[in-house]
Amino acid sequence: MKHAETVTFGGSGLDRAAHLRADDAQIGANPAARAVVLWRGKPLITSEGGPLARLPLDHPVMADAGDVRVFLGQDDDGPVFAVNLSRWTPELPDGDELNTFLDASQQQHPATGDAIFAELRAIMTTLSPRDGELASTARAVLGWHDSHKFCSSCGTLSNAVDAGWRRLCPTCDTSHFPRTDPVVIMLIVADDEVLVGRSPGWPEGMYSLLAGFVEPGETMEAAVRREVFEEAGIRIGEVSYLASQPWAFPSSLMLGCYGTATSKDITLDPVELEDARWVSRSEMEQVARGEHPTILPARKGAIAHFLLENWLANTLD
Incomplete structure (x- = not known):
């Protein structure tokens, strides 16, 4: 795809300046250095719908930051770091909202004024390409430090x-x-129909493209064929690559692929899928408009939405 990197979290041209990582103290001494701040994987944004907050390294909020400071790269205005406020314990909402698929709660630190911490999946479509790359990189690397101490x-x-x-x-x-875990996500077509499925426990009406992890010793193409056959019993012939998306939930790289089905009879693996179905182009257009009686549109910002949108627009090439 000629516009593959326009996917959410796609490349923004950030200079990661890896050659400077050996001396982060010198980089941090730059008065222009700023940090993006996360709490429990949520980035700090200036306001609802606003850009990422970028704070000086000596900002009072840094007193609650953990011991790890990640150098993300050189932005147009100077070095950019990422920190995690692991020492801060705010008042939390009642119930299990923080553990839901899409946490809608927001938190405010007393040292950052009106800025709010918001779930990245909830704000990903509002961020600029640069802010999206910074936020997803920060979430992935800081999350890796938390789980690999x-x-x-x-x-x-x-x-x-x-x-x-x-x-x-x-x-x-x-x-x-x-670490980065490769995951194939497949736009599987037969004639003018596309294969979609839903996992057990998903919100009612939520369908997406089939996806699965690439196993050790396996090619991307083989993973596509194996996953689709395991989950839906459908054989796949030719497979090609379309686009990729960093998906920091927690550490995946989504590899968007196109596959041509050589069979259409669906045999579900009930552990993996609650349902799978073939959807015609005209029906998928109805889904995209939000007018389908039983299927919701794919979530904006996810690569599944990006691939389906381009399939409908005939812009996969």
């Missing part, structure tokens, strides 16, 4: 080095790097 070789608490892009074990000297 101990050396997998000897169990010792490791240290963040290289401006947050590596953890080093002080006991056995093993290096650990942020």
Whole structure:
């Protein structure tokens, strides 16, 4: 696809300046340096619908930041870091709202005025390409630090080095790097129909393209064929690549693929899918307009929406 990187969280041309990571103290000494701030994976935005907040490194809110500071790269205005307010415990909403698929709650830190912490999936379509890349990178790398604090070789608490892009074990000297898990998500077509499915527990009416993790020793194309057959019993012939999307929930790279079905009879794996169906182009146009009686449009910002939108517009090439 000629416009593949226009997908949400697609490349914004950020200079990650990896050659500077060995000396983050010098980078941070730059008076123009700023930080994007996260709490529980939620980025701080200036206001509802506003851009990412970028705060000086000596801002009072940094007193609640954890020990890891990640250098994201050089923006037009100077170095950009990311920090996690792991020492801050705000008053939380009643119930389990924070653990829902799409947390709609917002939090405010007393040191940041009207700025709010908002769930990234809820605001991703309002962010500029640059803010989207910064926020998704910050969420992925800071989340990796939270879940990989101990050396997998000897169990010792490791240290963040290289401006947050590596953890080093002080006991056995093993290096650990942020992980990215490849996931194939498939636009599977037969004639003028597209295959969609829904997982158990999804909101009523929510359907999407089929997806699954690439296994070790497996090509992207083989993963597409295996996942579709395992989940829906459909055989796939030719497979091609369309676009990718960093998906920091928590650490995936979505590989958007196009596959041509050689069979159409659906046999569900009930563990993976509650339902799967073939949807015609005219019916999918109705879905996209929000007029379908039983199927909701794919969530804006997700690569499934991007691929379906381009399929309907005949702009996959």
